[in-house]
Amino acid sequence: MITSNREKVLRELIRQIEAKLGILNEMESSCCGVSFTQCHAITEIGRSGNISLSELAEKLNVDNSTMSKTVNNIVNKGLANREIDPNDRRYVTISLTEEGKKVFEEIEYTMNNYFKKIYENIPENKREQVLESLKLLTDAITKGVCCGK
Numbered sequence: 515m516i517t518s519n520r521e522k523v524l525r526e527l528i529r530q531i532e533a534k535l536g537i538l539n540e541m542e543s544s545c546c547g548v549s550f551t552q553c554h555a556i557t558e559i560g561r562s563g564n565i566s567l568s569e570l571a572e573k574l575n576v577d578n579s580t581m582s583k584t585v586n587n588i589v590n591k592g593l594a595n596r597e598i599d600p601n602d603r604r605y606v607t608i609s610l611t612e613e614g615k616k617v618f619e620e621i622e623y624t625m626n627n628y629f630k631k632i633y634e635n636i637p638e639n640k641r642e643q644v645l646e647s648l649k650l651l652t653d654a655i656t657k658g659v660c661c662g663k
Contacts, residue, residue, distance in 0.1 A: 528651075547591075547617070548588070548591070548593070548617065549587075551574075551576075551584050552584055552587060552588055552593075553621055554574055555570060555574065555581070555584050555585065555588060556588065556593060556594070556610065556614060556617055556618050556621060557618065557621055557622070558570055558573050558574065559588075559594060559608055559609065559610050559614070559618070560610055560614070560615065560618030560619075560621075560622070563609065564607050564608065564609035565607070565608055565609075566605060566606060566607055566608075567581055567582060567585060567596075567606040567607075567608060570585070570608060585606075585608055588608075588614070592611055592613050592614075593610060593611055593613055593614035593617055594608050594609065594610050594611060594614050595608065595609050595610075595611055596608055597609070
């Protein structure tokens, strides 16, 4: 399979974004006292109010056992509650504790300010174009185009 130069440019740009956001993720996880994975889980739980373990795993694109370990760590830190449905013990709902809500609000505030600065560094007449392009990229990734398949 021959790869065009434009595909290589796309790959390199995404790699650079991942690297730059990876540095951000390291900074964010240490300042909030949670890991990168826990940060994502807290954000999803906080945005939904409460969510099932399987829904959370699906949103974060991880398997249920990995998500269960992450949730256990969040629960052990006192940031979330795990409740088993009395009618179906396989169904687990997760919600944030008051302390978890504070961490969620800190994450949201910090990340919103960080991305506001990035957004403001985009020329004003290109901002909508960037958002539209990122949406197209996200949609293309979601369609399962991975690893040359």
